Amino acid sequence: xxxxxxxxxSLLLTMALLAGCGGAPAVTPAPETAPPQDAAPAAAxxxxxxxxxxxATPEETAAPAPEEAPPAGFLAEGRYFTLVLPPEWEDQVxxxxxxxxxxxxxxxxxxxxxxxxxxxxxxxxLLYDDTxxxxxxxxxxxxxxxxxxxxxxxxxxxxxxxxxxxxYMDEYFALYDTDQFLRICRNLRPAQGYSFREPxxxxxxxxxxxxxxANAMSIVLGLNRMPDGSEVMPEDWGGDMAxxxxxxxxxxxxxxxxxxxxxxxxxxxxxxxxxxCLDENFQLKEELGxxxxxxxxxxxLVRAYASHNQTHGVLWPYSLYRYDxxxxxxxxxxSVYGWDKEYGDTDYNGDPFPxxxxxxxxxxxxxxxxxxxxxxxDDEELGVWxxxxxxxxxxxxxxxxxxxxENVDALWDTV
Numbered sequence: 353x354x355x356x357x358x359x360x361x362s363l364l365l366t367m368a369l370l371a372g373c374g375g376a377p378a379v380t381p382a383p384e385t386a387p388p389q390d391a392a393p394a395a396a397x398x399x400x401x402x403x404x405x406x407x408a409t410p411e412e413t414a415a416p417a418p419e420e421a422p423p424a425g426f427l428a429e430g431r432y433f434t435l436v437l438p439p440e441w442e443d444q445v446x447x448x449x450x451x452x453x454x455x456x457x458x459x460x461x462x463x464x465x466x467x468x469x470x471x472x473x474x475x476x477x478l479l480y481d482d483t484x485x486x487x488x489x490x491x492x493x494x495x496x497x498x499x500x501x502x503x504x505x506x507x508x509x510x511x512x513x514x515x516x517x518x519x520y521m522d523e524y525f526a527l528y529d530t531d532q533f534l535r536i537c538r539n540l541r542p543a544q545g546y547s548f549r550e551p552x553x554x555x556x557x558x559x560x561x562x563x564x565x566a567n568a569m570s571i572v573l574g575l576n577r578m579p580d581g582s583e584v585m586p587e588d589w590g591g592d593m594a595x596x597x598x599x600x601x602x603x604x605x606x607x608x609x610x611x612x613x614x615x616x617x618x619x620x621x622x623x624x625x626x627x628x629c630l631d632e633n634f635q636l637k638e639e640l641g642x643x644x645x646x647x648x649x650x651x652x653l654v655r656a657y658a659s660h661n662q663t664h665g666v667l668w669p670y671s672l673y674r675y676d677x678x679x680x681x682x683x684x685x686x687s688v689y690g691w692d693k694e695y696g697d698t699d700y701n702g703d704p705f706p707x708x709x710x711x712x713x714x715x716x717x718x719x720x721x722x723x724x725x726x727x728x729x730d731d732e733e734l735g736v737w738x739x740x741x742x743x744x745x746x747x748x749x750x751x752x753x754x755x756x757x758e759n760v761d762a763l764w765d766t767v
Contacts, residue, residue: 430458432479432497433506433540433548444527445474455479462524465517472524473515475533480505483559486767492530493551494537505551508537558608559767561630565600565611566763568628568636572598572613573760579628579636584615591617597752600763603627604639604652604675604682611636612750614644620659629680640673640682649745654682658689664699665690667718667731672741685741686722688734 428435428447437445446463450456458477465472477494478485481504485491490510497506510533516524542548568579573593576584585591595617602609604627614625625644631637642656649655652675661668667690673682693705693715709717709728718734720727729737753759 428458428460430477431543432456432546433542435536435540437536438532441527444523462516462520462527465515465520465524468519469517471515471517472520473511474527475511475530475537476509477537478507478509480507483556484767485509486556486560486563492534492537493556494534494540495548495550497542498547498549499545500547506537506548508533554607557630560634561609562600562763562767564630564634564636565609565628566760566767568611569598569613569755569760569763573755573757578613578615578626580638583622585618586622589618589622593617594754594756596755598755598759599750599752600766601748601750603648603748603750604629605650606652606675606677610639612752613755614752616644623659627682631680637680639675639680642671642673648748648750649742650748651743651745652677652682653742653745661689663689663691664695665692665716665718686720688718688720690716690718690731691728692716 425436425439426442428437430447430449431451444463446461446466447458448461449458456479460474460476462472462474479497481502483505485493485505485507488507488509489512492508492510494506494508496503498504510530538550540548571577571579572584576587576593578584584596585593597614597616599612600609601612603612604610606629608629611628612625613628616623623644624641625646626641627639628636629639640654640656642654643659645657647655647657654673656671656673658669658671663669667688669687669689671687672685674685675681676683691699691705693710697705706717706728709730711730712732714731716731717728718731720729720734720737
């Protein structure tokens with residue numbers, strides 16, 4: 353009898369545990385020596401627990417928070433942030449941190465080169481209040497560090513010469529990987545009370561452009577050299593640089609500023625206006641070269657007048673250009689000049705006035721050469737064509753400045 357009751361009790365307990373999906377507490381079976389009168393109440397209680405477990409909804413239990421994995425490397429802790437360095441650097445790289453006159457630098461060295469010859473610099477991290485760092489020869493903008501009130505640029509500065517000691521060349525260059533340096537820096541951990549974010553690429557590019565334009569204009573003024581290396585004014589001309597002009601302005605409408613240089617104090621053949629931009633490699637690139645006296649319109653349109661009017665018309669010859677953002681240059685759309693019959697019945701080649709094109713009979717026509725070829729059209733048709741090309745675009749007012757020491761030096765304050 354005892355064994356029968358015990359087997360029944362065990363069966364009921366097993367069913368209760370299965371019905372609770374593991375949620376019910378474990379229960380230790382009663383020993384075989386338990387008196388018979390206690391077995392029945394225990395079986396009843398177990399049966400009731402099993403039924404309750406079937407009806408109850410299991411309570412949701414929050415999963416324990418995973419422990420943060422230790423960093424795969426060792427830490428370089430600084431005043432404003434901490435870097436996680438590769439584990440293989442531990443015996444090869446040393447770090448120095450210093451502040452002076454409000455400036456800050458955290459510098460990493462190849463340890464043996466630094467200890468033996470004071471060399472071995474791999475890279476430094478510097479803080480800047482503004483974008484003046486674009487004047488550094490080798491830099492990478494890491495991000496912006498903020499204490500909630502003041503935000504500063506964090507810059508990775510690379511050496512400009514070989515820093516390895518002679519006896520440790522292989523070891524030094526095995527570590528020198530600028531892409532890895534940048535990854536390490538961008539994964540920094542800001543110190544308590546600080547935050548870190550990525551910089552705005554457009555703002556950095558604009559600052560770099562301003563620096564390059566200021567540098568180019570300093571060379572124009574100081575060395576009489578254009579960005580392509582040619583003379584601004586001929587040496588035997590004896591001109592006045594202040595009679596030439598420049599401007600920094602988004603003339604092509606691409607959202608970035610361009611540098612315009614207008615050389616007007618020169619031989620006629622040397623007069624020119626050049627438009628430069630900053631290319632993808634942060635080098636000056638020529639977008640357009642024309643004779644001074646052009647008109648600039650919104651939407652990247654330029655009406656570039658010719659240096660001379662050698663036609664038989666009062667309409668001054670011009671070429672029409674439009675900025676092509678794909679090629680990052682201006683593309684010529686058309687060239688135009690006029691012919692008024694009162695100035696001659698034939699042209700320089702002896703060809704007669706194109707009477708058939710003079711539909712309104714006022715004796716004035718225009719030569720239009722575009723993608724469709726050259727053709728004569730009535731002066732009223734020219735007006736319609738121009739309206740289609742310009743589409744009501746507003747003429748731009750370029751902020752020209754004389755090329756003087758004061759104006760050029762002021763550019764550096766805008767970087």
